[in-house]
Amino acid sequence: MNHRGGWALIQNTWQSWIQHRGFFFLLAFGWMLPLLVYLFIWSAAASDGAIAGLTQESLAGYYLILILTNQLTYATTNWTVGDNIRYGQISRWLLQPMSPIYHALSQEIAGKVVFMLFSVPITALLALIIRPQFNLSWGQALQFLPAIVLAWGLRFFWGYWLALLAFWVTRADSLLALQDSLIFLLGGHLAPFALLPPGMQTLARLLPFRYMSAFPVEVLTGQLGVQETLTGLAIQLGWTVLAIVLYRWVWTRGIRHYEAVGG
Template identity: 30%
Template sequence: MIKFWNEWIKYGHVINVGIQNTLAYRMNFLFRAVFTLIPLLANILLWKTIFSDKAEGDMIGAYNLSQMVSYYLLILIVNSMTAVNEDDWQIAADIRNGVISQFLLKPMDYLTFRFSLFLANRLIYILVATIPVGLFLLWQRNYWTAPVSMEALMLSILSLSLTGLLQFLISFTMALLAFWVLEVATFIFILYAFEYIAGGHLFPLDLLPTWLETLLYWTPFPYLLSFPVLIYLGRVEGQAMWNGILVQTVWLVIAFLTARFVWNRGIRSYTAVGG
C-alpha cells in the first residue's frame, strides 16, 4: 500500500516539474492556439459559402449549417485537449542525445514519466488556449448545439479521455523509432497526415461513401480525434456507440502493449550515444 502511494507521489512531482517547465512556453502555446484558429476559420467560412447557395434547410450529407459548424468547433476542443504537440520530438531527442540513459538507472518508468509530462503539458495548454478558443466559441455561439442527451455527454467525455491516452501512446511509440532511425519526423508526419484526414480533422467522416466510412471505423484514426464528437452530436448512438467505445478500448490496449514491446526492443539495441 505504501509503495502504491509512493508511486503516486513520485509521478506527482514529475507533473509538478512538468508544469513549471511548460509554463516557460506559455507564449508559444498562446501563439499556437491562435494560429490553429486560422484554418478552422477558413473551413467554417468555406462551408458557410457552400450552404449560402443552397435552399433554406438543405442538408449536406446529414448536416445542416449549424451542425457542420458545431462539428468543427467540437473538433477544435477535442484537439486542444488531447493532441500531442512537443512530446514526440522531445522523446526522439532524448533517445538521440542519450538522455534516456539516466532512466535506465533511476527507479522510474519512462512511459509513466512521459505520460506525467504529457498531462502537465496538456493542462497548461488548455489553460492558455481557453482565452483564444473561448473567444472564438463565444463568437460562433449561434452555431453551437447542445449534446443530444446526458448519456451522450458522459460517454463523449469518457471517449475523450480514451482519445487522449491513445494519442499519447501512439506518439510515444512513433518517437521510439528514434532507437533505429536517425530522423523520425518523416514517419510522424506520414502518420499525422492519415490522422488528419481519416481522423475527421478536415471533414466529418460521414460525408464519405458509406463503405469507406465503415472501413475507417475499424482503424485507430477516428478514435484519435472525432469519435467523442460523433457521440456528443448523436451521430453514433445505441449499439454502434458502444461498439465504437469497445473498438477504441481495444486499440488502446494494442497501443499500450506495442509501446511496451517497442520500448523493450529499443533499449536492447540502444547504445547510449553521447551518454
C-alpha cells in the first residue's frame, strides 16, 4: 500500500478546501444551529432549577462542547461516496496505486481542519455570551481521548459501509439520513443522555448512535462514573470493530459487483 501518495492527497485536498472555505463555513454554521436551539431550550427549561442534576450552566457547557465534537466526528464524505459510485468516479480511484479509502480519509481530514477554523472561534464567542460551566479535569481529558477517536472511527466506518450499499441500491443515502435522525434522537443532540426517558436511555446505551457523538462529551464533562465510562468504551470499541468488519466485507463484495458505463 502506498502511504506516501495518500499523504500527498491529504495535503492537496486540505489546501484546496481552505480556498473554498466560505462554503464549508456555511455547512458548519448549519450543523451548529440545531444544537444551539436545544442549548437554549434546555437552558430555558432549567431556568427555575436544575433538571436531573444538570444546571443551566452545565447544560450550556455540554452543548458547546458537543457542537465541536459533533463536527469532529461527522463524516461528510459518506454523503459523497454514493455519488462517486453512481457517477463512475470511483473507476479512476481504483486505478490509482493506493487504497481508495485515502480519498475518503483525505476529505475527512481536510473537512475537520476547515470546519474547526470556523467553529472554534464561534463557540468561544458564544461561551463569552452564554457563560457556561465546565467541570474539566485531567483524568476526564485522558479518558476523552480514546472516546473521541473511537467515536470518529465508529461514525465514519458505520456511515461508510452504509454508503457503499450504493453498489447495489441507488438511493442508499436515505440510510444516512436515518442514521442522522437516530443520532439526533439517541446521540445526545435532542437532550443529554441523563434527560432522556428510560426507554430511550436503554436504546441509547445499546445501539451505536450515542457512541458516535454524545459519549465523549459525557466523559469529558464528568457526567459518567468510572464504571460507566469503561463499559461505554467497551461497547464503543465493539461497535467500531463490527463497523470496520462490515466495511471490509461490503467493499470486497461491492468491488466485484461494480461495473462502469461510458467514459
